Amino acid sequence: MWEKRPVIFLVLATAAILVGTIVTMVLPFAWVNTDADRIEGVKPYTALQQEGRDVYIREGCNNCHSQTVRPLVSDVLRYGEYSKSGEFVYDRPFLWGSKRTGPDLARLGGKYPDEWHYKHMESPRSMVPKTNMPDYGWLADNQLDPHMIQRKMEVLDFPFTADEIKGLNGKNEMDAMVAYMQKLGSDIPWRQATETTIVGDLVNPYPNVDHATMEPWEEIYAANCAACHGEHLEGVIGPELVGEAYDEETLFTLIYTGIQDGGMPSFASLGTDKVWKLVNFIKYYNQGENH
Amino acid sequence: MEKVDYNYAIVRSFVTWSIIWGVVAVLVGVIVSLQMVDPDLNFPPYLTFGRLRPIHTNAGIYGWGVGSIFATFLFIVQRLCKVPLWSNGLAKFQLWFFNATIIASAVTLLLGYTTSKEYHEMEWPIDVMIVILWVAFAINIIMTILKRKDEQMYISLWYMMASLVGVAILFLVNSAAEPVSLFKSYSAYAGTNDANVHWWFGHNAVAMALTAPPLAMFYYFLPKSTGVPIYSHRLSIVAFWSLIFMYLWTGAHHLLWTPVPDWIQTLAMGFSVMLIAPSWGSVFNGYLSMNGQWHQMRENYLVKFLILGITFYGLQTLQGPMQAVRTFSAFIHYTDWVPAHIHMGTMGWVSMIAFGSIYYLTPRIYGKQLYSIPLANLHFWLILIGQLIWSISLWVAGVLQAGMWNAMNPDGSLTYTFMETMVEMYPYWWARAIGGVIYFIGVLVFIYNLVKTVGKGDEESSEQALAEGRA
Numbered sequence: 001m002w003e004k005r006p007v008i009f010l011v012l013a014t015a016a017i018l019v020g021t022i023v024t025m026v027l028p029f030a031w032v033n034t035d036a037d038r039i040e041g042v043k044p045y046t047a048l049q050q051e052g053r054d055v056y057i058r059e060g061c062n063n064c065h066s067q068t069v070r071p072l073v074s075d076v077l078r079y080g081e082y083s084k085s086g087e088f089v090y091d092r093p094f095l096w097g098s099k100r101t102g103p104d105l106a107r108l109g110g111k112y113p114d115e116w117h118y119k120h121m122e123s124p125r126s127m128v129p130k131t132n133m134p135d136y137g138w139l140a141d142n143q144l145d146p147h148m149i150q151r152k153m154e155v156l157d158f159p160f161t162a163d164e165i166k167g168l169n170g171k172n173e174m175d176a177m178v179a180y181m182q183k184l185g186s187d188i189p190w191r192q193a194t195e196t197t198i199v200g201d202l203v204n205p206y207p208n209v210d211h212a213t214m215e216p217w218e219e220i221y222a223a224n225c226a227a228c229h230g231e232h233l234e235g236v237i238g239p240e241l242v243g244e245a246y247d248e249e250t251l252f253t254l255i256y257t258g259i260q261d262g263g264m265p266s267f268a269s270l271g272t273d274k275v276w277k278l279v280n281f282i283k284y285y286n287q288g289e290n291h
Numbered sequence: 292m293e294k295v296d297y298n299y300a301i302v303r304s305f306v307t308w309s310i311i312w313g314v315v316a317v318l319v320g321v322i323v324s325l326q327m328v329d330p331d332l333n334f335p336p337y338l339t340f341g342r343l344r345p346i347h348t349n350a351g352i353y354g355w356g357v358g359s360i361f362a363t364f365l366f367i368v369q370r371l372c373k374v375p376l377w378s379n380g381l382a383k384f385q386l387w388f389f390n391a392t393i394i395a396s397a398v399t400l401l402l403g404y405t406t407s408k409e410y411h412e413m414e415w416p417i418d419v420m421i422v423i424l425w426v427a428f429a430i431n432i433i434m435t436i437l438k439r440k441d442e443q444m445y446i447s448l449w450y451m452m453a454s455l456v457g458v459a460i461l462f463l464v465n466s467a468a469e470p471v472s473l474f475k476s477y478s479a480y481a482g483t484n485d486a487n488v489h490w491w492f493g494h495n496a497v498a499m500a501l502t503a504p505p506l507a508m509f510y511y512f513l514p515k516s517t518g519v520p521i522y523s524h525r526l527s528i529v530a531f532w533s534l535i536f537m538y539l540w541t542g543a544h545h546l547l548w549t550p551v552p553d554w555i556q557t558l559a560m561g562f563s564v565m566l567i568a569p570s571w572g573s574v575f576n577g578y579l580s581m582n583g584q585w586h587q588m589r590e591n592y593l594v595k596f597l598i599l600g601i602t603f604y605g606l607q608t609l610q611g612p613m614q615a616v617r618t619f620s621a622f623i624h625y626t627d628w629v630p631a632h633i634h635m636g637t638m639g640w641v642s643m644i645a646f647g648s649i650y651y652l653t654p655r656i657y658g659k660q661l662y663s664i665p666l667a668n669l670h671f672w673l674i675l676i677g678q679l680i681w682s683i684s685l686w687v688a689g690v691l692q693a694g695m696w697n698a699m700n701p702d703g704s705l706t707y708t709f710m711e712t713m714v715e716m717y718p719y720w721w722a723r724a725i726g727g728v729i730y731f732i733g734v735l736v737f738i739y740n741l742v743k744t745v746g747k748g749d750e751e752s753s754e755q756a757l758a759e760g761r762a
């Protein structure tokens with residue numbers, strides 16, 4: 001019997017291990033990453049983006065950030081269109097992660113302007129005071145090594161041009177990281193497709209609100225807008241916000257849907273109530289005690 | 292009876308080194324838990340959370356976990372086969388190569404040479420070292436078994452051998468990569484395939500490193516400690532074969548709701564739930580072996596460690612299958628709930644069994660009685676309390692976080708921004724760090740006790756220590 005025959009035992013144990021292995025690990029190669037999965041528009045990484053990805057791996061960003069949006073309501077509302085298999089065919093290795101200490105980054109590309117990323121990477125807490133993300137400003141001190149990057153592109157079999165490699169001279173790891181961040185999830189035109197539309201009439205639920213009521217709303221502004229529009233609405237990455245410049249509906253629409261090509265994110269995920277509070281805050285808060 | 296010349300020297304060395312790496316793991320664990328509450332504790336480029344966390348996990352699983360597996364297996368295999376090790380030279384090589392591999396891993400991870408794949412972060416040159424290490428270990432164990440005196444192979448040997456082949460297959464397949472340089476390689480698989488291969492590896496690393504070997508230890512050291520044989524041989528046969536058959540189907544429960552094909556996810560979910568049966572087969576076998584012996588829970592500190600360990604294994608294997616169900620996964624995946632699951636397994640199950648086993652071994656390999664049983668009891672309570680604080684606070688945190696991530700306003704929008712949910716975690720992360728410190732103090736008590744034992748002047752013969760058995 002097997003209990004007395006170690007060699008037979010080893011063969012049997014190996015066989016037991018191989019059954020599930022073959023079905024769930026080997027067989028899927030027949031379906032995954034085949035033509036059925038391919039999505040037009042998904043492109044390999046450029047040399048700069050790939051280097052950014054390698055820095056992301058080196059720094060272990062995946063220990064805090066996931067990169068897959070699940071087809072669940074709360075995931076899609078928070079992060080955007082859910083992830084498709086075909087979007088990852090150039091990812092070696094995959095970086096889906098297993099823990100969201102920070103937010104998912106699968107749909108990050110195009111969410112913020114480059115400038116936001118440079119500032120945020122250098123000092124996350126200057127943008128988001130309570131975050132626990134470490135500072136990565138020192139990445140800007142590390143120059144890229146075009147020779148090495150070319151080798152990587154060759155091993156990966158990604159297309160590149162000599163000019164592209166030459167263009168890496170003088171760039172640093174921070175540039176590479178930001179380029180990578182902007183590529184994430186933006187190969188499919190999901191932002192345009194899911195552009196938020198507002199249905200129904202826009203009616204301010206807080207008409208003629210007084211200053212005292214608005215006071216706590218400043219926190220909503222501070223948490224979501226101040227990093228780009230300045231603590232006192234004076235403008236930093238985004239422009240100065242001048243209350244009188246807009247009527248209520250325009251302001252609501254601007255905040256709710258964002259300005260996609262201008263680097264102003266959509267804040268539909270805040271919900272209509274908070275957006276209305278912001279509208280009132282921006283338009284009336286600074287206009288004295290009573291308006 | 293002829294006297295067998297067992298090699299205890301190698302067991303002593305492995306016990307020492309596994310504890311050293313265990314201290315490193317727990318210490319780095321405390322550091323990363325503090326970095327999560329205070330980002331000023333990151334010191335770039337080397338000492339940032341992103342680089343230290345993998346050092347914590349790998350030192351924990353490979354340094355402490357696999358180190359103590361090496362120590363106990365090299366002991367158990369000699370005793371169960373009633374012959375000395377096949378090759379003492381090979382075992383010595385294994386010891387120093389093991390330490391070299393762990394040191395090389397820690398240094399390269401600090402320098403940022405990583406594949407990013409969880410529990411397989413080390414770059415390809417270290418993969419090669421790990422393969423050599425494992426082959427050396429496997430040959431020694433298998434050859435010792437082949438020349439054994441006792442024809443019948445005891446349960447512990449089955450689990451050992453299964454993990455020898457299991458780890459080899461998993462590791463080789465998941466290592467496949469194209470090197471760019473000595474310190475950088477790209478996975479041979481891409482995207483969804485890579486994810487699926489990796490979690491087939493990841494989950495079965497849990498099976499072959501953190502389940503089968505501690506079970507081998509449990510099946511050996513529990514009867515040795517109580518003096519009563521295991522309850523049912525037949526139950527252990529059924530549990531063994533179904534466990535190693537089923538585990539391999541479940542990797543995709545780490546990938547529920549991702550782009551991995553649905554049918555793989557569904558199979559993973561089904562097999563995960565079925566896994567309760569063989570897992571609890573061992574739990575019951577352990578509990579029923581205690582029939583009429585429960586008073587030993589009070590009198591025998593070894594039994595306390597082993598029975599609490601198997602109890603955490605039982606809880607772990609109920610919680611795991613629950614997490615593998617799609618609806619529950621949708622809720623807790625990515626949250627702090629999952630680290631709580633992990634640490635009940637690693638700090639509760641794996642470490643409890645390893646501590647119990649080392650307490651059993653120490654008097655026998657040094658021929659000296661344990662310095663202090665009260666200190667062993669103190670150690671027990673400190674690590675139990677530390678771990679419970681760790682896990683319970685993060686279960687609560689995970690549920691809270693999941694609830695906030697999913698909360699919706701009446702108009703169908705999200706109630707909380709990401710940061711509003713994240714700041715709620717800080718008190719729980721503090722509690723976890725405190726639990727970790729308590730656990731760490733427990734480990735220091737353990738080491739103090741062992742150092743005192745080894746340094747004791749009053750040598751007794753190992754025969755005496757063996758006879759005294761249930762110290």
Ligand code: HEM
Pocket residue numbers: 098409493497501502541544545563564566567570604607608609610611612613614615620623624625629632633635636637640641
């Ligand atoms: C029947 C047995 C078990 C099942 C079905 C199971 C199931 C699971 C599931 C579904 C997850 C993923 C959670 C998520 O990310 O959403 C998980 C994570 C994990 N489990 Fe278990 N578990 C079992 C036993 C164990 C045991 C005994 C250990 C021992 C320490 C363990 C250690 C881990 C670890 C380390 C992870 C984290 C993987 C990661 O990095 O994401 N599990 N388990």
Ligand code: HEM
Pocket residue numbers: 063098099101316317318320321323324325327344347348351352355356409627629630633634637638641642723724726727728730731
């Ligand atoms: C004092 C004891 C310990 C403390 C304070 C501690 C702390 C931590 C922390 C803070 C994390 C990161 C969690 C996150 O990213 O949210 C972590 C992860 C982890 N630890 Fe520990 N740990 C301890 C003991 C151990 C031991 C003894 C082991 C293994 C034998 C272990 C294995 C792991 C694993 C596998 C993970 C990865 C979790 C994941 O993938 O989600 N830990 N630990």
